[in-house]
Amino acid sequence: MKKSRRNNQGNMFIIVALVLGLTAMALVVGMSFGGLYFAQNILQNYANELALSGATVLNGSDTTQLSQGINTANREGQMNDMIMRTRVLVKDSRENMDLTDQEISGNESFRNLADQLLDESTQSAKDMEIERKKLKQVSEQEATDLIKNRLASISKLNVKLPWIQMSSPRLFRLKGIVFGQVRDMQSNVEQLSEANNLQPEDQNYVASNKHYNAGANARLKGPEGSLDFKVSSLQPASLNKEVGPARLILPSSFSRTRNADDLSSAVQVSLIMDVRTTIGAVTDHQIMVRGIAATTGASSIRRDDSEFTTFE
Amino acid sequence: MSAKRNNRGSLAEFGPALLIFIVFIFVPLLDFGVLPIRYAIAYNGLNQFTHRLAMAEKMSDAEQMLKSERSLIRWLMSCGVEVTQARLDLRIVNKFNQEKQVVIPEPSPVPKEWQPDASDGPFFYYLVLTTDMKISPLFIMNLPWKGIPGLTSPCSINMATTAPWENLGRDPNAQIQPGADYPYYMNE
Numbered sequence: 188m189k190k191s192r193r194n195n196q197g198n199m200f201i202i203v204a205l206v207l208g209l210t211a212m213a214l215v216v217g218m219s220f221g222g223l224y225f226a227q228n229i230l231q232n233y234a235n236e237l238a239l240s241g242a243t244v245l246n247g248s249d250t251t252q253l254s255q256g257i258n259t260a261n262r263e264g265q266m267n268d269m270i271m272r273t274r275v276l277v278k279d280s281r282e283n284m285d286l287t288d289q290e291i292s293g294n295e296s297f298r299n300l301a302d303q304l305l306d307e308s309t310q311s312a313k314d315m316e317i318e319r320k321k322l323k324q325v326s327e328q329e330a331t332d333l334i335k336n337r338l339a340s341i342s343k344l345n346v347k348l349p350w351i352q353m354s355s356p357r358l359f360r361l362k363g364i365v366f367g368q369v370r371d372m373q374s375n376v377e378q379l380s381e382a383n384n385l386q387p388e389d390q391n392y393v394a395s396n397k398h399y400n401a402g403a404n405a406r407l408k409g410p411e412g413s414l415d416f417k418v419s420s421l422q423p424a425s426l427n428k429e430v431g432p433a434r435l436i437l438p439s440s441f442s443r444t445r446n447a448d449d450l451s452s453a454v455q456v457s458l459i460m461d462v463r464t465t466i467g468a469v470t471d472h473q474i475m476v477r478g479i480a481a482t483t484g485a486s487s488i489r490r491d492d493s494e495f496t497t498f499e
Numbered sequence: 500m501s502a503k504r505n506n507r508g509s510l511a512e513f514g515p516a517l518l519i520f521i522v523f524i525f526v527p528l529l530d531f532g533v534l535p536i537r538y539a540i541a542y543n544g545l546n547q548f549t550h551r552l553a554m555a556e557k558m559s560d561a562e563q564m565l566k567s568e569r570s571l572i573r574w575l576m577s578c579g580v581e582v583t584q585a586r587l588d589l590r591i592v593n594k595f596n597q598e599k600q601v602v603i604p605e606p607s608p609v610p611k612e613w614q615p616d617a618s619d620g621p622f623f624y625y626l627v628l629t630t631d632m633k634i635s636p637l638f639i640m641n642l643p644w645k646g647i648p649g650l651t652s653p654c655s656i657n658m659a660t661t662a663p664w665e666n667l668g669r670d671p672n673a674q675i676q677p678g679a680d681y682p683y684y685m686n687e
Binding site for chain 1 (some may be wrong): 513554649666669680686
């Protein structure tokens with residue numbers, strides 16, 4: 188009888204213990220999943236922030252530099268503009284040279300002047316190409332440095348809770364920082380419609396919206412055909428002196444630049460974080476997220492034809 | 500003898516008592532307990548989706564994404580949340596006077612006085628995804644009479660998630676008159 192009584196009294200205890208155990212397990216699983224979700228959200232925010240800061244620097248709107256009195260804003264937009272203006276200059280100089288040869292070939296001083304102008308414009312085009320390549324290196328290096336510095340400052344965050352441990356976020360080893368552009372975005376440079384002797388040649392380089400295609404090498408025909416005139420993708424400027432701010436974009440809107448040496452106008456940052464759940468089943472996870480951002484738009488004023496004077 | 504009878508009685512009463520406990524307390528508690536969890540799942544899913552929509556290049560792209568991307572709807576369905584209706588709005592708030600705001604249902608053009616270059620600006624632009632949904636309890640009972648929402652039948656909820664619209668630039672591919680400015684991407 189004593190034995191039977193003891194068994195009856197233990198029934199409730201077993202059921203309560205079972206229910207409590209199940210509830211505790213559900214709580215632990217819930218906290219682990221909640222922790223993973225929390226970690227993923229934090230990491231995504233970091234990636235977005237890093238991509239946005241890196242993208243802003245690409246077109247030179249770094250507030251640190253501005254505070255030091257260095258205005259590098261719209262450097263890619265200005266580079267694109269100068270490259271295409273130099274192209275027009277080379278074309279004009281060649282035409283002047285040919286005209287001088289045909290009509291006033293006896294005048295040596297005119298011939299020398301035309302020759303000098305052509306040499307200078309050709310040299311300018313070569314210099315512009317060198318500067319363009321330098322700008323690519325400088326802008327991407329500055330963006331990379333800024334991203335890495337910011338990452339170093341946020342990497343101090345280490346979450347170690349009894350049920351979950353998160354490592355510091357780090358850049359994905361293979362493609363941590365990838366530079367590119369917004370898919371199908373042309374350059375900020377608009378074709379001049381008046382006083383433009385390049386229209387026949389431009390047909391292959393200009394999109395339907397009259398902007399030069401990004402990544403196209405708009406080489407001239409004739410003796411100056413070896414000169415490179417490459418413009419990069421950039422959100423065009425507006426008449427109202429506005430600048431399109433740097434912004435986050437979808438992965439489907441991001442693409443690599445057409446050529447390896449084209450200026451970049453967008454950046455993709457891939458971060459990775461180790462997450463370890465320690466209560467119940469011990470699991471190791473790696474969470475990877477991507478943040479992608481496009482740089483600021485061009486800030487030069489889009490010129491209409493009335494601003495140019497044609498000399499006959 | 501009396502103690503002996505009591506012990507036997509408690510064991511005999513435990514079965515029905517457990518049944519009553521499960522049917523009238525444990526199951527309703529589970530039903531009510533599951534509702535906020537499903538609400539949180541739906542809110543987080545829709546919030547992330549709204550952020551993705553707000554990163555679209557154009558407003559028409561965001562609308563297209565809302566119509567075509569059904570994976571979230573299917574996932575929510577598997578979590579017991581049925582999205583019955585969804586629509587997009589653009590909420591524009593004056594930066595310096597937050598009481599001055601307007602909600603523009605999409606697809607509708609943004610009036611000139613609310614565009615980024617308006618004299619009354621600057622403004623904040625938020626994409627708002629408003630959804631009507633039904634959140635099911637854990638156990639649904641098909642009763643002949645109208646069920647109790649949240650206990651025996653799904654409860655209807657209206658949820659609005661917001662994200663800042665990212666692309667404040669102008670669309671260079673738009674057809675414009677000579678000398679005119681490009682329209683904003685958000686203003687299709």
